[in-house]
Amino acid sequence: MRIFPSPEDMAEEIAHHWCEQARRAAEKQRAFSVVVSGGSTGPVLYGRAATLEWKYRIPWEWVHIFWADERCVSPDHEESNYRVVSSFLLEHIAIPEENVHRIRGEEDPAEESERYAKEIQRHQELRQGDVNLFDWVFLGVGQDGHTASLFPGGDLFRSRNICEVVRHPQTGQSRMTLTPTAIERSNRITYHVTGREKARIVSKLASLSSTGHEDYPAAQIPGEWFLDREAASSLRLGEKL
Numbered sequence: 001m002r003i004f005p006s007p008e009d010m011a012e013e014i015a016h017h018w019c020e021q022a023r024r025a026a027e028k029q030r031a032f033s034v035v036v037s038g039g040s041t042g043p044v045l046y047g048r049a050a051t052l053e054w055k056y057r058i059p060w061e062w063v064h065i066f067w068a069d070e071r072c073v074s075p076d077h078e079e080s081n082y083r084v085v086s087s088f089l090l091e092h093i094a095i096p097e098e099n100v101h102r103i104r105g106e107e108d109p110a111e112e113s114e115r116y117a118k119e120i121q122r123h124q125e126l127r128q129g130d131v132n133l134f135d136w137v138f139l140g141v142g143q144d145g146h147t148a149s150l151f152p153g154g155d156l157f158r159s160r161n162i163c164e165v166v167r168h169p170q171t172g173q174s175r176m177t178l179t180p181t182a183i184e185r186s187n188r189i190t191y192h193v194t195g196r197e198k199a200r201i202v203s204k205l206a207s208l209s210s211t212g213h214e215d216y217p218a219a220q221i222p223g224e225w226f227l228d229r230e231a232a233s234s235l236r237l238g239e240k241l
Contacts, residue, residue, distance in 0.1 A: 001206075001224070001225040001227065002224070002225070002226050002227070003227050003228070003229060003232045004226065004227070004228050004229070005228070005229055006228055006229070007041065007044045007045075007194040007228050008044060008048070009228075010044075010045070010192060010194065010226050010227075010228055011044045011045045011047070011048035011049075012048060013226070014045060014048070014049075014138075014190070014192070014226070015048045015049045015051075015053075015054045015058075016054075018034070018049055018054075018058060018136075019054055019057050019058045021135065021136065022058050022059050022060075022062060022063050023057075023058075023059055025059075025062055025135070026059040026061075026062040028128075029062075030062070030126065030127065030128045031062060031063075031064050031123070031126040031127060032062050032063050032064065032135050032136075033063075033064045033066065033123065033127070033133070033134045033135045033136075034063060034064070034065050034066070034134070034135065034136050034137075034138070035065075035066045035067065035068050035134050035136070035137040035138060035178070035183070035186070036065060036066070036067060036068065036081075036085050036138050037067070037068045037069070037081065037138050037139055037140050037148065038069070038081035038084050038085075038140070039140035040140075040194065040195065041140055041192050041193065041194050042081075042084050042085065042088065042140075043084065043087075043088045044194070045138070045192060046084075046085055046088045046089035047088040047089065049089055049093075050088065050089045050092035050093055055092060055093050055094075058093075060093050060094055060095040060096075060099070061094075061095070061096060061099070063095060063099060064099045064100075064101060064123060064126070065085070065090075065095070065099065065100050065101060066101045066120065066123075066134065067081055067082065067085075067101075067102060067103050068081075068137065068138070068139060068147075068148040068149075068177065068178050068183070069081065069103070069148040069149035069175055069176060069177035069178065070082065070102070070103035070105045070175065070176050070177075071105055071173060071174075071175050072105050072106075072109050072173070072174040072175060072176065073105045073106070074105065074106045075102065075104075075105065075106065077105075080105060081103075082102045082103070082105070101116075101119055101120070101123070103116050103163075103176050104116075105176070109165040109174050109175075109176055110165055112176060113161075113163045113164060113165050113176050114163075116162075116163045116176065117161060117162035117163045120133055120162055120163075120182070121162070130187075131185070132185045132186055132187050133162075133182060133185040133186065134185065134186040134187070135186065135187045135188065136186065136187065136188045136189075136190065137183055137186040137188070137189045137190070137223075138190055138192060139183070139189065139190070139191050139192070139218070139221070139223065140191070140192060140193065141191055141193050141198060141201060141202070141205070141218045142201070143197065143198065143200070143201050144201070144216075145201055145204070145205065145215065145216030145217060145218050145219065146217050146218065147191070147217050147218040147221065148177045148178055148183065149166050149168075149175040149176070149177035150166075150177060150179075150180065150217040150221075151166065151168070151169050151217065152169075152215055152216065152217060153169065154166060154169075154217070156177070156179050156180060157179075157180050157217075157220060159179045159180075159181060160179075160181055161179055161181070161182075162178065162179060162181070162182040163176060163177065163178055163179065163182065164176070164177060164179050180217075180220065180221055183221055184221060184222075188223075188224075189221065189222070189223030189224070190223055190224050190225075190226055191218065191223055191224070191225045191226065192226045193225070193226070193227050193228075193231045194227070194228040194230065194231050195228070195230050195231055196230040196231070196233055198230075198231045199230065199231055199232070199233045199234040199235075200234055201216075201218075202225075202227060202231050202232065202234065202235065203234035203235055203236075204216070205218060205219050206235055207236075
């Protein structure tokens with residue numbers, strides 16, 4: 001777990017690691033596959049990678065971008081995760097179109113879920129024998145402990161598929177999401193959480209014993225935690241995610 005003074009400091013650290021890891025992959029002439037998420041942290045995080053300091057240093061021709069989940073909306077819809085990442089990152093960098101692997105939220109969810117899974121499997125051919133699907137997965141956390149579109153009470157932790165269709169438990173909105181099986185097949189998983197409104201769930205996740213994890217999907221997928229000072233404000237000394 002790492003705590004940063006501000007979201008901007010967190011974003012700077014992530015951009016630095018992104019550049020470093022992507023350049024190592026480029027030196028080996030292999031794809032560097034990143035899974036991005038929506039949420040309130042996205043604009044700061046992805047916007048930093050598009051600044052002058054990093055946009056010309058990251059070898060975007062070797063970077064492939066996937067999405068952890070998507071709402072069943074068009075790509076220009078205000079709730080589209082693709083739209084967020086496109087607005088703050090993709091429109092500002094020289095990344096080949098074929099390296100952008102979006103979930104087509106405007107298509108039939110069941111058919112698109114299958115298509116996206118096949119696209120990810122085809123991408124495996126570029127990974128030079130790596131058994132994992134991705135190099136780096138970015139995940140946020142909701143105030144209810146959900147991550148991607150994996151909600152409390154769902155049963156996707158039993159799914160062996162790469163992608164599934166789900167409904168938001170409150171709104172009933174259809175979404176498509178990577179399953180835990182797919183997310184865990186990554187070389188690195190990073191939860192990025194900012195804001196005082198997330199402090200309570202961060203503290204809850206940090207203080208969980210070996211029981212009760214099933215109530216919080218974010219507690220069931222292990223990874224590193226990057227927090228800003230506000231998100232970490234309810235942690236007590238000695239608590240550890």
